[in-house]
Amino acid sequence: MHFNDGLAQLAPLSIAIPIVVACVMLSIGQRAPRVVVDTVAVAGATTVVGLDAALFAGSGGRVINWVANWLPGGGHPVGIVLVVDRIGAGVALLAAILMLLALIYSARYFESADAHFQCLMLLFLAGMNGFALTGDLFDMFVFFELMGAAAYALTGFKVEDRSALQGALNFGIVNSLGAYITLMGIGLMYARTSQLGLAQIGANLDHQRPNALIVVAFIFIMTGWLVKAAAVPFHFWLDDAHAAAPTPVCVLFSGVMVELGLYGVLRVYWTSFAGVIPASDMRRAFIVLGAVTALVGSVMCLAQRHLKRLLAFSTIAHMGLFMCAAGTMDASGTTGAAVYVAGHAGAKCALFLLAGMVLNRYGSVDEAALHGKARDARVPATLFAIASLALAGLPPFATGLGKAIGEDALSADGYWFGPVLFVAVSAMTGGAALRAGGRIFLGLGPRPRQTEDSAAEEETPETTQRFGRRSASLVGPIIALIAGCLALGLAPSSIHAIGGGATRLIDHAGYLAETLRHAHPTVAHDPTAIDWTTTGVVLGLVSALLAVGVAATGWYAEAVRRRLRSVLAPFQRGLSGMRALHSGHVGDYVAWLMVGVVVLGALVGLPLR
Amino acid sequence: MSRRVRMWMVAIAGAAVAVGMGLAFVDLPSFGGSHHPYRDAAIHGSVAHQTANAVSAVNFDQRGLDTFGEESILFASIIGVSALLRPSKEEQEAGPSQPGRVMEATRILGYAFIPLVLIVGLDVISHGVITPGGGFQGGIILASGIHLLYVAGSYETLGRLRPVRLFEHGEAIGAGAFACLGIAGAATAMGFLANLIPLGSFGQLFSAGTVELLNGAVGIEVGSGVIVLIAKFLDQAILLGPQKS
Amino acid sequence: MSYYGYFVAGAIMLTGAVGIARSRNLVHAVVCLSVSQAGTYVLLLSIGYQRHAAAPVFGSTIKPSTKVVDPVVQALCLTDIVVSATVTALLLALSLQIAKHHGTTDPDELSALRG
Numbered sequence: 001m002h003f004n005d006g007l008a009q010l011a012p013l014s015i016a017i018p019i020v021v022a023c024v025m026l027s028i029g030q031r032a033p034r035v036v037v038d039t040v041a042v043a044g045a046t047t048v049v050g051l052d053a054a055l056f057a058g059s060g061g062r063v064i065n066w067v068a069n070w071l072p073g074g075g076h077p078v079g080i081v082l083v084v085d086r087i088g089a090g091v092a093l094l095a096a097i098l099m100l101l102a103l104i105y106s107a108r109y110f111e112s113a114d115a116h117f118q119c120l121m122l123l124f125l126a127g128m129n130g131f132a133l134t135g136d137l138f139d140m141f142v143f144f145e146l147m148g149a150a151a152y153a154l155t156g157f158k159v160e161d162r163s164a165l166q167g168a169l170n171f172g173i174v175n176s177l178g179a180y181i182t183l184m185g186i187g188l189m190y191a192r193t194s195q196l197g198l199a200q201i202g203a204n205l206d207h208q209r210p211n212a213l214i215v216v217a218f219i220f221i222m223t224g225w226l227v228k229a230a231a232v233p234f235h236f237w238l239d240d241a242h243a244a245a246p247t248p249v250c251v252l253f254s255g256v257m258v259e260l261g262l263y264g265v266l267r268v269y270w271t272s273f274a275g276v277i278p279a280s281d282m283r284r285a286f287i288v289l290g291a292v293t294a295l296v297g298s299v300m301c302l303a304q305r306h307l308k309r310l311l312a313f314s315t316i317a318h319m320g321l322f323m324c325a326a327g328t329m330d331a332s333g334t335t336g337a338a339v340y341v342a343g344h345a346g347a348k349c350a351l352f353l354l355a356g357m358v359l360n361r362y363g364s365v366d367e368a369a370l371h372g373k374a375r376d377a378r379v380p381a382t383l384f385a386i387a388s389l390a391l392a393g394l395p396p397f398a399t400g401l402g403k404a405i406g407e408d409a410l411s412a413d414g415y416w417f418g419p420v421l422f423v424a425v426s427a428m429t430g431g432a433a434l435r436a437g438g439r440i441f442l443g444l445g446p447r448p449r450q451t452e453d454s455a456a457e458e459e460t461p462e463t464t465q466r467f468g469r470r471s472a473s474l475v476g477p478i479i480a481l482i483a484g485c486l487a488l489g490l491a492p493s494s495i496h497a498i499g500g501g502a503t504r505l506i507d508h509a510g511y512l513a514e515t516l517r518h519a520h521p522t523v524a525h526d527p528t529a530i531d532w533t534t535t536g537v538v539l540g541l542v543s544a545l546l547a548v549g550v551a552a553t554g555w556y557a558e559a560v561r562r563r564l565r566s567v568l569a570p571f572q573r574g575l576s577g578m579r580a581l582h583s584g585h586v587g588d589y590v591a592w593l594m595v596g597v598v599v600l601g602a603l604v605g606l607p608l609r
Numbered sequence: 610m611s612r613r614v615r616m617w618m619v620a621i622a623g624a625a626v627a628v629g630m631g632l633a634f635v636d637l638p639s640f641g642g643s644h645h646p647y648r649d650a651a652i653h654g655s656v657a658h659q660t661a662n663a664v665s666a667v668n669f670d671q672r673g674l675d676t677f678g679e680e681s682i683l684f685a686s687i688i689g690v691s692a693l694l695r696p697s698k699e700e701q702e703a704g705p706s707q708p709g710r711v712m713e714a715t716r717i718l719g720y721a722f723i724p725l726v727l728i729v730g731l732d733v734i735s736h737g738v739i740t741p742g743g744g745f746q747g748g749i750i751l752a753s754g755i756h757l758l759y760v761a762g763s764y765e766t767l768g769r770l771r772p773v774r775l776f777e778h779g780e781a782i783g784a785g786a787f788a789c790l791g792i793a794g795a796a797t798a799m800g801f802l803a804n805l806i807p808l809g810s811f812g813q814l815f816s817a818g819t820v821e822l823l824n825g826a827v828g829i830e831v832g833s834g835v836i837v838l839i840a841k842f843l844d845q846a847i848l849l850g851p852q853k854s
Numbered sequence: 855m856s857y858y859g860y861f862v863a864g865a866i867m868l869t870g871a872v873g874i875a876r877s878r879n880l881v882h883a884v885v886c887l888s889v890s891q892a893g894t895y896v897l898l899l900s901i902g903y904q905r906h907a908a909a910p911v912f913g914s915t916i917k918p919s920t921k922v923v924d925p926v927v928q929a930l931c932l933t934d935i936v937v938s939a940t941v942t943a944l945l946l947a948l949s950l951q952i953a954k955h956h957g958t959t960d961p962d963e964l965s966a967l968r969g
Binding site: 004009012013015016017019022023024026027030031065066067068069070072076077078079080091098114119120123124126127134135138139142145146149150152153154156157159160189190191193194195196211212213217251301387398509569580581583585586587591592594595597598601606 | 621622623626629632633637644646647650651653670672677685686687691692697713743774780781782784788792794795798802804
């Protein structure tokens with residue numbers, strides 16, 4: 001355990017340093033040439049990668065920092081505590097690595113006189129780090145809002161793009177409303193316990209009966225985090241924001257920001273509420289919400305032709321799977337979710353960056369309009385195929401390993417449909433990406449008819465210059481992401497570290513004892529060895545094969561589909577109904593948010609009566 | 610979704626949320642009661658660090674990290690607004706519109722109040738540890754003081770007195786100073802944002818250690834930041850207003 | 855026993871949320887969002903309130919031994935206000951650009967994002 005020592009001081013530094021670098025960049029940005037600004041930004045992100053890596057390596061136990069040296073002593077603690085364990089340090093590290101790659105990719109991206117883009121990116125990183133490392137509920141809200149403010153501005157950064165503006169506003173309003181509901185929950189908890197620290201609240205609530213106040217406060221707090229996590233029906237903002245945001249920003253949104261929402265849910269539940277709201281209750285809520293989210297996301301993903309929107313819905317689908325895996329409420333399921341998140345970040349971010357390359361080269365991301373246009377681009381085509389198969393869970397990518405661990409945990413808990421759901425969702429999302437890639441890069445299948453909605457969707461270019469075909473600053477980050485996804489899948493020893501982190505994440509008593517009483521860590525054993533199993537490999541291969549099948553159906557089955565029109569008609573109607581619900585109307589989204597709060601209340605609260 | 614369906618959804622879900630809130634509220638401690646353990650501890654800490662304004666003690670000392678995050682939100686939002694409201698090429702070419710007519714009384718009152726408001730702003734910032742107020746409140750007063758020039762009708766004087774670029778530096782310096790004071794704490798092994806300078810004595814102008822310095826940093830950041838913020842919106846209103854109509 | 859402060863807070867928050875759903879103008883929707891957040895200020899301050907207690911700023915008349923209201927919720931509230939003000943500014947900037955590029959601020963007429 002590290003308690004207020006040198007290592008513990010790195011935690012606040014990883015929040016403060018990106019902010020200092022942003023201040024420097026804002027000051028020099030008006031005069032310094034662009035290359036200097038980019039270098040400073042990349043150097044800042046690299047420093048944060050180093051700090052987070054040191055925290056990750058050192059957080060075998062927990063790293064605890066009572067900020068400003070306000071130690072709890074014997075009495076009522078008044079300070080803020082940062083509590084870093086492997087999962088918290090891991091998501092912070094993931095955020096820093098993705099930020100570094102996104103900044104490298106986006107060097108030369110926007111023609112802007114000042115360094116606003118890079119400043120916002122680093123402030124966004126500070127927010128994500130703060131959210132991941134803090135052990136204080138109100139502090140989580142503050143850093144959640146810092147993430148939010150930077151993210152809204154980054155989404156709308158292409159101010160000439162009509163859909164970017166609308167997407168950013170919808171994102172801003174829905175996320176802020178969610179955050180305020182969370183704050184209301186924090187207020188209720190403060191009134192009940194007179195505490196703001198997660199561990200302090202946990203100690204206060206232990207062994208209490210869950211009354212209406214505790215349950216309502218818990219649901220309100222969950223609301224903001226679940227809006228970020230894009231759980232159905234809180235998810236509507238995500239596809240709007242992802243479809244419209246600049247590509248390097250999408251990398252951070254899909255790769256880590258959305259996952260931080262789920263991290264927030266798990267952190268707050270396990271630390272503060274595990275002693276009062278039974279895990280069985282949470283399991284039901286998580287698995288229902290997760291399964292619905294996965295299904296809605298993957299069906300909508302298949303229906304898209306706008307490449308970035310397609311990838312956005314696939315993120316929603318995968319969030320559903322992460323929720324199901326973590327929803328087993330045990331160490332192995334949580335490990336599966338964590339590994340899956342890391343692998344997914346590699347595959348999905350590579351796909352987003354490839355979509356950005358396509359957009360830069362051909363001025364569109366519509367798979368129908370681009371049919372066969374990119375036949376000459378061999379390297380991107382190969383990378384796109386590999387990343388799509390990785391997304392579908394092909395062994396030995398880390399996505400496949402995370403998926404296998406998650407499936408295993410679900411079926412061990414008696415959820416027989418778990419593996420079916422995981423395979424189906426992986427095949428549908430990976431297949432949708434493959435289908436789009438095959439059309440764009442190989443011109444497979446007949447050219448799809450231009451429909452009204454896709455023809456009307458013009459895309460604003462993000463870049464002012466066309467990049468060279470094999471520009472290293474573009475291809476390099478993509479290869480790094482895919483290689484990372486592969487390396488993590490091939491090195492179960494590093495997975496073992498994540499497994500230990502998952503054990504600590506769900507260790508309620510240990511967190512409280514270490515944070516409040518400085519007791520030595522109680523969990524000595526790490527979970528059973530995590531490695532590829534035969535079942536896992538087979539199911540991974542099956543879902544990759546099915547993904548190819550899904551893609552081939554998209555390329556060649558137009559005629560079959562026409563013949564089966566009468567059989568498929570009800571499905572088509574259901575699908576267009578579901579598409580119509582994603583209306584881009586902020587009023588609708590707020591209505592769904594309120595429905596979501598009620599559904600959450602019914603799932604968590606009613607069975608406790 | 611049609612408006613009708615949406616309103617029904619909101620009505621039903623809103624009623625259910627209201628019932629949930631009601632059930633939670635009646636479990637809360639009664640309004641206005643005397644049981645506040647965190648308050649007692651916070652006041653104890655405030656007195657121990659010679660800070661007469663307990664709110665400032667919580668904001669800058671005990672829960673300084675929250676305020677650091679909060680100032681970063683302000684910083685991010687102002688950069689965001691600057692980025693979102695950057696004028697496009699056509700907009701840059703359009704000149705400012707002619708100023709409208711301002712009543713003589715408004716003009717005189719505007720000029721008369723400027724020094725007064727600026728002094729109040731500085732006073733609120735500097736006395737943040739001993740009286741209500743502090744960097745945030747004072748910064749807002751300073752920024753609005755300068756904009757009395759706009760109320761008085763001299764947008765051009767405002768433009769000269771308020772070089773936006775300079776205030777962007779001010780904003781960065783304020784936010785950076787806050788962060789550097791925090792890092793200084795970490796460097797001296799006292800801990801990030803630790804109160805590491807002499808505390809002075811209770812109720813004096815220079816007491817409470819770093820709280821006073823952090824107050825100043827926030828005052829610079831908020832004052833400069835809000836000036837930049839309003840400048841961006843005013844640019845849109847004044848430079849672009851006539852184009853639309 | 856009285857709870858009316860809390861109920862006022864809940865009512866304000868829900869009013870704001872319903873306002874966004876009903877809104878026909880984005881500027882109105884952004885203001886409704888601030889209304890909704892105002893509910894959280896009222897809740898926080900109600901929680902820290904104590905009858906017949908003074909403000910938590912000590913001086914010649916209010917000694918540290920005097921009963922004061924909770925300074926913690928006031929500090930949280932100040933943070934909350936800054937968040938609200940800055941996020942509102944950002945959202946208004948977005949609304950302004952939407953008005954320029956879409957030619958409308960009615961969410962019913964915005965059509966860049968469908969399905």
